[in-house]
Amino acid sequence: MATKKERSVGELYRDDPERAEAEIFGRKAAKPQGGAEAKAASRRGFLGGAGLAAMSAAVGGPIVHAAAMPGGLIPAAMAQAAPAQPAAPGQAAAPPAPQGPPPLDYPGKARGLMLLQDRPLVAETPEHMLDDATTPVDRFFVRNNGQIAADFANPDSHAFVIDGEVNAPLRLTVGELKSRYRAVTYRLQLECGGNGRSQFSPQARGNQWGNGAIGCAEWTGVPLRDLLRAAGLKETARFTGHYGADPHLSGDAARQSISRGMPIAKALERHTIVAFAMNGQPIPLIHGGPVRLITPGWPGSLSHKWLTRIWIRDKPHDGAGMGGTSYRVPTVPIVPGSNVDGRENFADMTSMPLRSILTSHANGARLAKGTRSLDIRGAAWAGDLDVQRVHVSTNFGQTWRAMRLAEPKNRFDWRRWSGAIQFPTDGYYEVWVRGQDSSGKYQPHTAGNWNPQGYGANSFHRIAMLIG
Template identity: 35%
Template sequence: MTVFRREWLRTVLQGIGIGMVVGPGIPSIASAQASEAGQGTGPLTVRVTRPFDAETPVREFASWLTPNERFFTRSHFGPPPADSVKPDAWRLTVKGLVKEELTLNLKDLQQLEAVTLTAVLQCSGNGRAHHRPKVPGVQWERGAVGNAQWTGVRLRDVLQQAGVKPQGVHVQFQGADRPALATVPLFTRSIPLAKALHPDTLLAYEMNGRPLPLLHGAPLRVITPGWMAESCMKWLTEITVRVDETPGYYMQQAYRIPETAVRLSSGLPGSAMVPVEQMPVKSLIAAPAEGDTVRIGPVTIQGVAWAGEAPVVKVEVSCDDGKTWEQARLLGEGQPYAWRQWQFVWNARTPGPTAILCRATDAQGQEQPATSPWNPGGFLWNGWDRLSVTVAA
């Protein structure tokens, strides 16, 4: 049984980035990952085995781009059969409130102008495990997020080719993934037309310079930079222009938050529920790691910070569990939608246990809160990141 499970994990991990992209040339990497991932010590920490939901250990965020095979993966039903999304079998249809329905293959799409941008992709439930009271769902901790370079075409260019009718104000996405039971609602989502027509909203066919891996939506996925990942439909096969927001569970019930904060423990939303859209400002510590022992003297603390559609302007670090804060140095050039690396050199003087915290502020003045407002779905956690370390003499 162990052998079978390993084999299956290997298949899954090949799906993340190695199998489809590079082919069978480097099976040793995949199999090494497979044996590691099952124990939570490898590149990904598995939260759910099927559908394969796994997060990236935060130490990987020491690098600016998150490699495909180390990028978190989440879906409701797992990927569709690989054959159904092979370029020769796959088609994208554009329909609904359009002047001309389109059926496109990958080559048709690639006739349009190619655009590359770097953007953070983050699951809305990232950090759900930190919400109190606890809420149902995959108990993501810190790593259901990553920063990748996406290449594709503008959704706007495709919509213009079809011609959006004046009544069309929402754009619906459907992927090729299907639930095990026909009675389970399909994962169907929509975004407002304004976001769909934004020149940075892409239909991406490459991730970090490689064709999209199967687990990340091959051959085409939506990228809505600055917005949470449930808008970034994977295995995209249908675009439907609509007069209203998509009906159904995954748009009308799931992925919604109270418009105003709810009273803790009330168990019920206290106000109208609105769809999750933009990412709130957030930062993470990539090094040192939780539980590390550091030496007295200079200790380099590093991490990443990002916000939705606004740039991060400040990251602060506390090395005394929140009593005092100092500003970290932002590295490199700021790029819209990408995360910003930061660094802080801490002069550790007092031996013993302490906690290191970080918090970021964006250009709109939004500051990362100590803990996020509670909501029944456990979405949008962006509380201060915190880890315990011990200073050794």
């Protein structure tokens, strides 16, 4: 009679993390005899004996700071997609990587990007591929809401208009934009509003981004405020509405893929630009060329690709992607998993939340036996705010070490950080990274303010490292 083959703890974490958590933390170890030790054990859950041995086997080595590991924590080695790590001769195999999205296969894009969706095309950049101060074009994430616009035979002849609550509606070709106005170049954050969505529990709607829906390229263009001044804003100008050449997924020419807008004050901020170059070259079609908006620090849906029109309005815009729960977050907490329509106690997303990532090493990194010190680096950003500090922990948050912050090139550039961490012995470690913004807030341990569309999740970055 055939016997049922049980999955290993590693396989359980890969295939069924909730059951794996129950297997490890649901059993009870030998109960300590009262006092503080008993209370600590109760808080932590099961961390000793056979359960700890099983978890150590699942992550590929002894968990060095197991005594500080929070109860119920899914190890980073099992919780995040990671590239496979080959074992050195004579060593045990590395922990199995969780099932992740397939790699993106698209002309001009790096193979390591992860394909989240192919209609519309959406691809994420793993954190370790964001290790450049200026994000290369081939490593820049991809986010579309409709079909990709048709190729432009003569990009400089493509035109867009600025109309509505202006004294003199403006029509400009890309060539005229370049020749008539003074261009600026800034290194600017561009981040999807749903970045971090996969952190929410229960799962929210939409693409399950990790932390990689972010890029910081050098964008060249004309400040939008210069164009608005040329058109002459009326006193009634309050909001913008944006339109592009991307066809709706249905093919219906009467429907917009997305048409969002922003308060006029953000449109007049000098780093909000109508861009025609990315990293010194014409913007590639996949990234919105020949001309697009860049609205740094706010949801990327406000940085409209393939720009055709900016409508100046006397009231908030009501295009596709506005209202309800679209790019809106609760102003009053709601029960996670609630089916709400966003008509009450919701507000448009504006400044993106604080976030920090480690970019020098990938999740699941395997280091040589005897490694005791390691130089690391990464990036941090905070929307309209500044990043004040970045801290790193290697002992599940018991202690934190401050990292060095480099000066940004300009406002809305991300802050690159660097420093060194130490390891007392070989084994399994988790490196946790958290930032603090200029309002004094730190990144949280877990995503808060659950919402149906999954906006604003910004818990700190965790990666697994195995030494020896």
